[in-house]
């Protein structure tokens with residue numbers, strides 16, 4: 001009676017190492033987005049990209065909301 005690695009029934013199938021290697025390979029191969037520190041003084045959060053005009057996503061949102069506020073004020077002051 002040789003004891004096998006069968007540890008009872010209902011074993012949860014684990015992700016095969018080959019699949020994980022494939023995922024790693026995909027991540028490494030995919031073109032990395034260059035992350036740079038946010039250009040807003042006092043922020044400096046690394047997460048800005050060239051696409052986002054050197055702003056992190058937080059500052060992008062702040063910028064957009066600031067535009068909305070200024071636009072609203074201009075129309076209200078008339």
Ligand SMILES: [Zn+2]
Nearest residue numbers: 038043056059
């Ligand atoms: Zn920022």
